[in-house]
Amino acid sequence: MRFIARHKARRFAGCEHVFDLCCGIGMDAAALTHVAPVTAVDQSQAMVLRTTWNHEILGGPHSLQTQCQDVRGRDWSGTFVHADPDRRDGRERPTKRLEQYLPDLSWMQQLVGSARGGAIKISPASNFQQKFPGCEIELISLHGECREATVWFGELSGSCSFSATCLETRETLSADPLSAWAGTAASPGRYLFDPDPGIVRAGLIDVLAERHSLLRMDAEEEYLTGDSLPDTGFLAAFEVEAVLGSNVKELKAYLRGAPRSEYEIKCRRVRVEADALRRTLPRGDGPAAAIIVCRVGGRVQHVVARRIPRTAVRQNPGDGIPATEK
DSSP, rough: HHHHHHHHHHHHTTTSSSETTTTSHHHHHHHHHTOOOEEEEEEEEHHHHHHHHHHHHHHHHHHHEEEESOGSOOOTTEEEEEEOBBSSSSSOOSSGGGGGGBBBBHHHHHHHSSSSSEEEEOTTTSTTTTTTOOOOEEEETTTTTEEEEEEEEEETSSSEEEEEETTTTEEEEEEOOGGGGOOBBBBBSEEEEOOOOOHHTTTTTHHHHHHHEESSSSSTTTEEESSSSOOTTTTEEEEEEEESSOOOHHHHHHTTTSOOOOOEEEESSSOOOOOHHHHHOBOOOOOOOEEEEETTTEEEEEEEEEEOOOSSSSOOGGGGOOOOOO
């Protein structure tokens, strides 16, 4: 949460003042005080107090003021804002529908149209498609998970409708998802690639593939393939060892010739009971293998591969984000 807050705060650099609406415990407010004075607003006095405490621990050199009020009762025209609407509103589980957020979608859309610029924090699983025309939606991932979607608007919006950011490598890819169309491979190349979940949720798989001269494994699959290793943190790479049919008996027969000590089971569009499949595979002392169940040219196949570790992850040392193998 802290790393994501710092990443977003950088885009507010140069703003004379920022209002953090629905501030909650104040992690975003604390990060924002590293670039500008902040006023944190929440209707809960307890949350306002937590925001003050977190600013004392994590805050930057700029001032923090707090206000306890309902953000819907004020006009935010001409201001720079960061908003984090409540996804639960008393529910046991957070909702994926922006219409059920508090404040709801209509308030968010009004904010986008009136504020000078800013960001709205929403769930990456929410129904944001076509809800914010003219805005940029950034999908942010960390350690292999898509953690947050941010709606950038006004003066802080980028020129493209979607972007994806991998925090570990500080890479951002921005584009119109319809600006590229990757071809499909007749068979896997030397390497198979699993795109970052932020890329997938942003709809930028074809853009990423085109920029690195890769092909889709299948028109319905997110997996990509190619014969060289691209220099990007947006792809987890696997070196292909064998491509087998859909029959599990064929897979088992192949592995009995060189049983492995460990199996990683991966799938996206093909439903697989990973644990059940793993238990049936022959065990031995061979090197670990990844079993990727996917469609290739419309046919389900088992790809036996070796995961290539990410040994040198590019990062900004100031963030303190630990490098991990994906």
